[in-house]
Amino acid sequence: MQQVVNLCGRNIVLESLPPGVDFRETSIPMDGGPPQVTYEGNGLPGNSISLRECRREARAKSKSIVDNYKLLNNVLARYEDLIRTRWSKKTRTQRKTILHNSWHTTIPTSHRADLIAFRRSELDVGGEERNEDSAYWWPHINEEDLLTPATIPRFLNSRGRNAPSVFVDMDWDSTAIGRELSADLTEYGKLVKVPAGAEDEGIKISATRGLLILEIQKAVMEFLINVCQGILHEKDLDPTALQQTVDLERIQSPIHARLREREDYAWAMREDPSFFAVVVNDWSEHSSDQIPPDGKKISPNLSHPIRIRQHWDRTVSSAINEVYGYLVIWKLMSDKLDAIIELQKQQAKGNYGRPEDVPGLVDAVRILKVILDK
Secondary structure, eight states: OEEEEEETTEEEEOOOOOTTOSSOEEEOOTTSOOOEEEOOSTTOOOOEEEHHHHHHHHHHHHHHHHHHHHHHHHHHHHHHHHHHHHHHHSOHHHHHHHHHHHSSSOOOSSSSHHHHHHHHHHHOTTSOOOOOHHHHHOTTOOHHHHTSTTHHHHHHHHHHHSOGGGGHHHHHHTTTOOOOOOOOGGGTTEEEEEOTTGGGGSEEOOHHHHHHHHHHHHHHHHHHHHHHHHHTTTSOOOTTSOOOOOOHHHHHHHHHHHHHHHHHHHHHHHHOHHHHHHHHHHHHHTSGGGOOOTTOSSOGGGSSHHHHHHHHHHHHHHHHHHHHHHHHHHHHHHHHHHHHHHHHHHHHTTSOSSGGGSTTHHHHHHHHHHHHHO
C-alpha cells in the first residue's frame, strides 16, 4: 500500500523531490520505515514531520481553504455590488491600508516581486539574508497590481465564484511548476491509501508540492476574506452566525398604539352620532353608486327611493364593517404578538431547547404571518 494525497479529487503520489531542490522534501523509505517530510531551503525551517503530521497539516489547510471559499462565495452573493462600489470610491491610501491589514506579512510594492527578489538575491552575494517567502509564493500579491480599482473586485470574483482546484495550476505555476487538477471539495486535501500501481492512474506529485499548494491557497483565501471584512467593516460576513434576535417588544408598542386608535375609532362610531354621520356621508360620497353613466346627471342607483335606500344600507354596512374589521385584525395581531413574546421568554428561561418545542409558539407565528400577509 502506498500513501498518496487526494488533492482536488485526484490521487497524488507521495514521492521525493530530486536532491537539491529548494522546496520541502518528502522522503518515503522503501524499507518500511516511517515516512518523513522535511523542510529545507528558501529559509523554511529545517525540521521534519511524520506522515501523520503531514496528514494533519493537509487536513487543516484544506479545511481552511474550503471554509473560506464557501464564505467568500456567500459574501459575493450578498455584497459583490457593494464591494465594487466601495472599493472604487476609496482613495489609494485607504486601499493600501486595507491590503496591508489583510495580508499576513509585508506586501511587496512592485509587480512580479518574485523576479525582483530573485535579482536582489543574485546581486546581494554574501549580503544580509532576506525573507522573500511572500514574494516567491504569492508574486501576485503586490501593491502595484492590487491598488488599481478593478483588480481586487476581479480577484474576489474569480476566487469566490470558482472552486479552489481551478487555481491549483496557476498557484503552483507561480512557483515554477503547475498541474491542472479537478475539484472535489469533500475530498480536498485528504490523505488516502491506494493499491500499488494506482499511481499510474493519477498524477505524480510530491506531498511537499501538495502542502505548498494548500499553503498558498490558504493564505490567499484568508487575505480575500480579510479584504472583504475591511471593505464591509460593519457587516457580519459569516452567514452561519447567529442573527440578531428581532426585538418584538419594540414592535409590540406601535401595534398596541394602533389597536387603541382603532378601539377609540370604534367607540366614537358607536357613541357619537355626529361622528357616525360624518363617516357614513364620507363613504356615500366616495361610493361607486354616485357615479352617473355617460350623458346623465344622476346615477341610476340614486334615481329611485328603493335604490336610494339600498345605497344607504350598503354604505352604512361598509362603514361599520371596516371599523370592526380593522379592529379585529389589530386585536388578533396584538394578542398573537403578546403570546409569541411570552412564549419566547419561556424558551429563554431554559424550559425548552428549540422554538419548535415550545407549545403554541409555531402556531402563533404562523397565524401572525397570515395576518401580516393579508
